Amino acid sequence: MLSRTNFQKELNGKKTDLFTLRNKSGMEVAITNFGGRIVSILVPANDNTTVDVVAGLDSIHHYENETYYLGALIGRYGNRIAKGRFSLNGETYSLAINNGENALHGGSAGFHNQVWDAEQINENTLKLHYLSKDGEEGFPGNLAVTVIYTVNDDDSLEIDYKASTDKTTVLNLTNHTYFNLNGDGSGAILDHLVTINADRFTPSDETQIPIGIETVEGTPLDFRRETKIGERIDAENKQLEIARGYDHNYVLNKKGNELSKAASVTGPKSGITMEVYTTEPGMQFYTGNFLDGKMPGKSGKPVDFRTSLCLETQHFPDSPNHPEFPTTTLNPGEIYKSTTIYKFLS
Secondary structure, eight states: OOOGGGGOEEETTEEEOEEEEEOTTSOEEEEETBTTEEEEEEEEOTTSOEEEOBOOOSSHHHHHTOOSOTTOEEOSBOSEEGGGEEEETTEEEEOOOOBTTBEETTOTTSGGGSBOEEEEEETTEEEEEEEEOTTGGGOOSOEEEEEEEEEETTTEEEEEEEEEESSOEEOBOEEOOOBOTTOTTSOOSTTOEEEEOOSEEEOBOTTSOBOOOEEOTTSTTOOSSOEEGGGTTTSSOHHHHHHTSOEEEEEOOOSTTOOEEEEEEEETTTTEEEEEEESSSEEEEEOOTTOOSOSBOTTSSBOOTTSOBEEEEESOTTGGGOTTSOOOEEOTTOOEEEEEEEEEEO
């Protein structure tokens, strides 16, 4: 049981708290405005119980000291930008370097480590707002971001993103929740069954920067048919070796920015399935290969190697340096909008 008091603190002059959203069938989602982090998702199961399908921590103190981006809103730029550099309108920008020689997830002071202004609109809706100032972590423009979390009565969690800027910038927002559909603390996710609606992916170099777009055909990254994660995760494959498993951006099969099904995951022990729908062109499938067990989870078990997975809907990594990729440029007068839905079935 989460203690709300453990999430109440003052950081940088702003107050953190824990907000709980509910629907009519008993689904509950706990979110803290520190990083907009999803702390837990309780999903109704067939035996009239609920299963917490999210790896999380039990206090703000622990979230302040973790480096996994557990449950967090990610910005300004989800995923990596090569060598932390990109150019816009003839001007080159240098970002904070925090992942080898690259910039990752908006830098160490990215959106995951900011206190967002929060308003719980009703029992099932939370509205978060953050103003990222011009130059923050090296990014240009004052960026106003609003994220709305909604728990719907069909047992889905909807995340709606909206943003605007006063100067041309780049933007790639996502959520970095770690899921275990068998239940938080239940062990490895290698038995999970995964389907990804993508014929192609973006292979990467040794620093996990994209080097193009290739087919998944004939590779262990092909999840077009339901496949157990553990079936091929340790196969002899250069891409799997680089990432220590799955940590790859998939080019989703879709038209434009339609809301469409990207993936599904089933935990065989709980019988719970999660379907992912998104307006984004890509999705990062990550199997927790860099989790090291040093952080105690809220379940009492450590957040350990391959005990949870992420399905991060997104534009592609390093897009500002790849004009052939869908653009992540946002200009003044334009409105950035994106929706992702995680729907649970049992």
